Amino acid sequence: MTATTETQRRLRTEIPGPASRALQQRRAAVVAAGVSSVLPVYVTSAEGGLLTDADGNVLIDFGSGIAVTNVGHAAPAVVDRVREQAGRFTHTCFMVTPYEGYVEVCEALDKLTPGTHEKRSVLFNSGAEAVENAVKIARAATGRQAVVVFDHAYHGRTNLTMALTAKSIPYKHGFGPFAPEVYRVPGSYPYRDGLSGPEAARIAIDRIEKQIGGDQVAAVVLEPVQGEGGFIEPAPGFLSALSRWCTENGVVFVADEVQTGFCRTGEWFASTHEDVVPDLIATAKGIAGGLPLAAVTGRAELLDAVGPGGLGGTYGGNPIACAAALGSIEIMRQENLAASAKRIENTVLPRLRALAEVTGVIGDVRGRGAMLAAEFVKPGTTEPDADLTKRVAQACHQAGVVVLTCGTYGNVVRLLPPLSLSTELLEEGLSVLEHAVRTEAAK
Structure with a gap:
């Protein structure tokens, strides 16, 4: 199997599931500890903007292998x-x-x-x-x-x-x-x-x-x-x-x-x-x-x-x-993916800015195209909040959306979806992110 036939996010098990956890145990015995992974789910197939793991979970990919699969996973050409x-x-x-x-x-x-x-x-x-x-x-x-x-x-x-x-x-x-x-x-x-x-x-x-x-x-x-x-x-x-x-x-x-x-x-x-x-x-x-x-x-x-x-x-x-x-x-x-990147920007930035206004924990929303970010700070300050950033990312992962963090202070969630990602999947992934921010900011 070289590509998934899935078209939407689906969770069959907890993240990571039992098959991924078993693979993680095998990894620990042979792979150097200095190589880390953001989310230890083991991918078996991928297509477009979706990843399917060893447990059959289908995740929305907002990371693109760190801005690599711009054209989507397993692009036919x-x-x-x-x-x-x-x-x-x-x-x-x-x-x-x-x-x-x-x-x-x-x-x-x-x-x-x-x-x-x-x-x-x-x-x-x-x-x-x-x-x-x-x-x-x-x-x-x-x-x-x-x-x-x-x-x-x-x-x-x-x-x-x-x-x-x-x-x-x-x-x-x-x-x-x-x-x-x-x-x-x-x-x-x-x-x-x-x-x-x-x-x-x-x-x-x-x-x-x-x-x-x-x-x-x-x-x-x-x-x-x-x-x-x-x-x-x-x-x-x-x-x-x-x-x-x-x-x-x-x-x-x-x-x-x-x-x-x-x-x-x-x-x-x-x-x-x-x-x-x-x-x-x-x-x-x-x-x-x-x-x-x-x-x-x-x-x-x-x-x-x-x-x-x-x-x-x-x-x-x-x-x-x-x-x-x-x-x-x-x-x-x-496919004019430069224009598609602008479509992603026009969808993401307004939602992130509205989220910043409502929650008070996002100090800055920035980026261009499909290279977008939210910088998390403690309310009423510019002090970086790396702990909240980590919790938000983990909550997204648990809900089946792959997001990445970055920044000198470890307080930035970055979004790097494939440029070919459908608007429907983009909107769904953003809803997961919004829920994660609201939930974690309220703790």
């Missing part, structure tokens, strides 16, 4: 292309004997990413690899070493990307020493800093110029909307001001669009919301419908500054993953 490619060959290594699929993905990225300049791309396996290689490319092209990142940032779990990431636990604690020449500056967090975009950018730029020196910076790396840090949408003007400063100082502007990319925010890429054209853009997650694929795309002169053999990897641009990406991009175009 993805499955068909993967099946066809797997029947021809599964691997040769593009660095040994290349194949057309890799080139086709790079051609698509050339057309889809912001900017009309001449571009090049290189493919990898994960978002962390993409970000790390973007830094490598920037350093090689500029001859500089310093890399600037921001408060609340998340960029991955490799040694270099842990250095780029802000939050210690669970991402960095005990894993140092980290890569040098990484400098952190304040970003834009409108709910908490109250600054306009240009004001926040001036503070960041002043810090860079005084403490590092603009002529020493190879790259500024930032998420157009911060993901793990709390779905923080910078104030208007922040990204564009930083982009201009980078251009004026010969600094490579790197947009980490691993979570925001591929129609997630209502545009193909979140940088477009402010008409920002990154020098390099790192992508992954939503690119390939669930298969591991990532990319760095950017100005030809930057990527071509790296000599032959300086970029690559055994599995980077695997042919099956490339086939999945081409199927995923086909769906996004044909």
Whole structure:
């Protein structure tokens, strides 16, 4: 069985049920404890925006595997292309004997990413690899070493990307020493800093110029909307001001669009919301419908500054993953999933804002497209309430709706439904979330 035939949420057992609990016991004996799971239900099939677990429970998925299955689970165009490619060959290594699929993905990225300049791309396996290689490319092209990142940032779990990431636990604690020449500056967090975009950018730029020196910076790396840090949408003007400063100082502007990319925010890429054209853009997650694929795309002169053999990897641009990406991009175009993301935004934000007004425990509602969040605080304050956030998420899980939490303070519920999710399932999942918030806030 490769896909569920279910069309609605259904609970047959408690969550997790006995079959999932049995699998959890097997897992404990063989899987490293450092690998955690948000909700220990063991999925046996998935389709569209629904997950079916080992006990026959059908859950609404508001997580999309952390913004990966933008086109929905088991999307036919993805499955068909993967099946066809797997029947021809599964691997040769593009660095040994290349194949057309890799080139086709790079051609698509050339057309889809912001900017009309001449571009090049290189493919990898994960978002962390993409970000790390973007830094490598920037350093090689500029001859500089310093890399600037921001408060609340998340960029991955490799040694270099842990250095780029802000939050210690669970991402960095005990894993140092980290890569040098990484400098952190304040970003834009409108709910908490109250600054306009240009004001926040001036503070960041002043810090860079005084403490590092603009002529020493190879790259500024930032998420157009911060993901793990709390779905923080910078104030208007922040990204564009930083982009201009980078251009004026010969600094490579790197947009980490691993979570925001591929129609997630209502545009193909979140940088477009402010008409920002990154020098390099790192992508992954939503690119390939669930298969591991990532990319760095950017100005030809930057990527071509790296000599032959300086970029690559055994599995980077695997042919099956490339086939999945081409199927995923086909769906996004044909079904106009950027517009679908805006439909989700227009449904979710009014309901979350009304919920905030009624309960008094949501300090901020924010986000774009199908990348939306509610930040929970103690009533009458801006003090983060991580405990309430956890209870709300658990209540949703018990009722058969998968939601995720995030944020530096652990007080944000984030919603990342598949862009293809029906309005009916979206409304039903929101009703579950609303009930959970009302119930837990009253305790």
